[in-house]
Amino acid sequence: MTVKVSSIGLKGLEGYRVQVEVRISPGTESMTIVGLPDASVKESRERVVAALSHFGADVTDQKVVVNLSPSEQKKNGPLFDLAIGIAALKELGMIESDVPRDTAFIGALSLDGTVEKAEGMLPALVSARELGLKQVYFPYDPFIPIHMLEGLDCVVVNHIEEVVNHLEGQSSLSFFPTPEQLEPTLSKIEPYSKDFLHVIGHEYPKRALEIAAAGEHNVLMTGPPGCGKSLLAETFPSILPSLTSKGQLEVMSLYQLAGEKRGVHHQVPFRHPHHSASSVAIIGGGSSPRPGEISLAHRGVLFLDEMAEFTKKTLERTWGRFSCPFW
The missing domain is CATH 3.40.50.300 (P-loop containing nucleotide triphosphate hydrolases)
Incomplete structure (x- = not known):
């Protein structure tokens, strides 16, 4: 069985939808990422495997294949870490609920499963809205004006476990950060220094x-x-x-x-x-x-x-x- 979840790739300022496909089968222990990934994407292997261990997931003697589609587009950056991790957990049976097709996952993973911000998150979120996606999971960044992304459900997460619990319906997450967190991103009308x-x-x-x-x-x-x-x-x-x-x-x-x-x-x-x-x-x-x-x-x-x-x-x-x- 192959699990598919969505993420967003960037080609300059323009974003496109990336289908993250994960298949785990018995075989020689390995994790291969295909789909024209660069070095930063290939390094996701170590981060994702370490994050999976937080759930007690064992991929020993397992062959993990990750395909980033469309395969003709070059992929760069760690934005796909969270999507790869969620797809792997779904393939391992750690997530029983279906992952909505109109939901995307953006963010880098640390070795303990913490979801961290990465370069290019704002253009990726803007592109997700333009591509018709309804919901996006991503880490908090004070320089992302969430209040301006109308029509997109922004689910701010700190750890991959929060994403899993929310998908399973075991916990509720605020779609918006607290007013104190939101304050740095509020639009301000400032006078010009030279008028x-x-x-x-x-x-x-x-x-x-x-x-x-x-x-x-x-x-x-x-x-x-x-x-x-x-x-x-x-x-x-x-x-x-x-x-x-x-x-x-x-x-x-x-x-x-x-x-x-x-x-x-x-x-x-x-x-x-x-x-x-x-x-x-x-x-x-x-x-x-x-x-x-x-x-x-x-x-x-x-x-x-x-x-x-x-x-x-x-x-x-x-x-x-x-x-x-x-x-």
Whole structure:
């Protein structure tokens, strides 16, 4: 018999549904993960086996095969740990209830069975909602705005045993954290440190920036040093429309993938990279692909000060890839 449970894989910012299939049969003791897993996914073997021992599950003299479908998509990260563990427990008979098909499991496992947060959880949750899943089990993360994920039952867990008990109907879990835990993720309206309203004079460039804000145009400003170009650029975000809930989720997802912290607020992002930054830092990519400055300025402003100092390669790749104003 083969057990199937759902999880979410990421391809950049876009998520897709992953069917985690587990089959356990008598044979030489081993655990094999197939479906184009990278090294971080293959390491799930040790974490899952250690977590299973918490339930007294013995896989000695058992051959465990884990298939991550669709097999043509590369899998990375420890997000599948919890799903693999639940599927293995179901296959071993430790879970008698059926696992709903519209339920997904996201999170990394520690050796004692604790469910821990992993990189990319927010974009995975947003994708789960878009894919039509109704319920997701995942660990608590103070930087995930659960209150903004409408239409998705978010079940926050601390240990894999809590997941098992909840699936069996032996315990109830709150779909939302306590108000004290939720407070860091509540949307806040914060004033801009530099407001367009406070710029005195410069009527012509201010009029040009207002037109650029209305039409999402790119702007090139020239002039002698000290005439106010940088000040105008730094105050420009204050006249852009505030981020909607969807926009906030998109921007926060990009920042999480880049390993940067960003609170939940309505201010548009403002990025100001130095001209010595590499093309990879600005455009994104690398051996371990991460969003660059262009992506981190999504729905906001990318300010290229002293633009002539940037390399030709960087400017050519940047041009046409950014939909909002930059200098």
